[in-house]
Amino acid sequence: MKHWYHPGFWIVLLLVMGIGIFPIISQDAAARESGFSVLLAISMAVSLNIIMGYTGYVSFGHVVFYGLGGYTGMYLIDSLGMSLPVAVIGGGAMSALLAFLLGKAILRLRGAYFALATIGINEAVRTFISNFDPFGGPTGIELQFSVYKVYGGAANALWITYYGVVAIAIFTVIFSYWIKSSKFGLGLMSIREDEDAAEVLGIVTPDAKTRAFMYSAILPGMLGVLFFFKNGNVEPGDAFRLHFSIESLVMIMLGGQGTLLGPVIGALSYQRLRVSLLTSDLSIGPLPLKEFQLVIAGLLMLLIILFIPAGLVGWLRQKFNALRKVLL
Amino acid sequence: MSVLLQVQNVSKKFGGLTALKDVTFDLPSGQILGLIGPNGAGKTTLFNTINGVYKNDGGKVIFRGVDISDKKPYEVSKLGMSRTHQIVRPLNDLTVLENVQVGACFGHENHSLAQSLSIAKDTLEFVRLDQKIDQLASSLNVAQKKRLEMARALAAKPYLLLLDEVLAGLTPSEIDEMIKTILAIRDQGITILMIEHVMKAVMNVSDRIIVLDYGQQLAEGTPEEISENPEVIRAYLGDPKLAEKLMEDR
Secondary structure: OOOOOOHHHHHHHHHHHHHHHHHHHHOOHHHHHHHHHHHHHHHHHHHHHHHHHHOOOOOOOOHHHHHHHHHHHHHHHHOOOOOHHHHHHHHHHHHHHHHHHHHHHHOOOOOHHHHHHHHHHHHHHHHHHHOOHHHOHHHOEEOOHHHHHHHOHHHHHHHHHHHHHHHHHHHHHHHHHHHHOOHHHHHHHHHHHOHHHHHHOOOOHHHHHHHHHHHHHHHHHHHHHHHHHHHOEEOHHHHOOHHHHHHHHHHHHHHOOOOOHHHHHHHHHHHHHHHHHHOOOOEEOOEEHHHHHHHHHHHHHHHHHHHOOOHHHHHHHHHOHHHHHOOO | OOEEEEEEEEEEEEOOEEEEEEEEEEEEOOOEEEEEOOOOOOHHHHHHHHOOOOOOOOOEEEEOOEEOOOOOHHHHHHOOEEEOOOOOOOOOOOEHHHHHHHHHHHOOOOOOHHHHHHHHHHHHHHOOOHHHOOOEHHHOOHHHHHHHHHHHHHHOOOOEEEEEOOOOOOOHHHHHHHHHHHHHHHHOOOEEEEEOOOHHHHHHHOOEEEEEEOOEEEEEEOHHHHHHOHHHHHHHHHOHHHHHHHHHHO
């Protein structure tokens, strides 16, 4: 009994499809590159929203799933000669496995303790990978140029990874809506509102939280494979960049945590802002604005928490009751 | 009449403090058992120990023939025991309807989301909150939140309902309404264990009453026996008015 006709779902789906299809129609490489980073950001934010927005557990080191998935996929392609689709599935599976094990261990922590633990995990995995020889230690894994031959050469491989990220972005939206409108999702939101009350009401909280954590980890794992395959190499510093996690958090907060549309809008506007800062010639005193991306992210987060903690979509829903039926 | 709940020598300690000591009673199906006692007597602790929020430090709780002493709250809930909280715990950012659906979905009948919809609507009508269905739970007043807690617990279709001070903080007319609701729940065949400070209510609706004081059972009996028990009156003498009231309300 899903409400697949809900306008709030179609708004988000068509928005993401529109962003994804535009570069395919125009066949423009520059549009494809910006489309790739926007869709990557959207999928990361929508995935993180499952554990953070629906369940109320802030995963600060979520990039660990992206990095580990990426590494796993690159290893499967480079050392075991597997195809990209298999590597993508492998990366997702590895991230889900890590989330499952972590879920058993650290999801009993609440609030800030959980957030801190996830940062610790990211650092621990980074250090481990830096010293793990099969994954190339500190230098990482670099793909041979010949790998791309199977995919019609490097230029064509870029298009293939783009189709991959479009498919994943569309899937994350459907997946996120499915969770939000399911019985399982109702359980997650009960945990977010009051975990002790949720337990008394019969929600098997340890299982529900672990499942939510796994669901929010699978797609980042797959995205990591696509990104690093396109990139051609993966290094510990690139794969486990903590500030990528923090940027995803800002995107969710900006758009509205716990909503379907919020993370999409948040990712879209944050990416726009980032690009305009990076390409800007303006400067504040001796400092060029392009160095300012993370400063702005920090400020933005502060302002949102202080003034509109519900984010843009959450705020609209609170202010205009009629929008509740349209915006999810 | 079969015994639904057996509490046998249950004890609970917090550090050096003994909150409950050797509490023992049987609750037959279909009855209302009142649990009274001065503040800090261990009434809510007893609830928490029965439904698995706390692990007991001795003794056994047997529910429908199953030993639930070591079970988690969600396991106890799935066996058919629901409760309300003394300090209401609504799921604020969910609607009233969704709150009650949670009870129906995850309680012991394990309904699907679609099935839970009609159960939740019926239950809300029963507790007379059906006008508020689409409001957020946070927008309700205290009396309505208490009804919401009750609806959420009832939607699980429990065998046993634990009510923790559902009358506290209500106006006299709200209390009369709530008493009617409680009796109607009993008439549906649901067994009730209730903590209550409003003496008039607990004396009127209970089939039997247990008095707790400093974590120990001071007395057990029918409302008549309890109100005439000198030990009970002495326990309440810290609050002479209450003792007086106890006599009056009989």
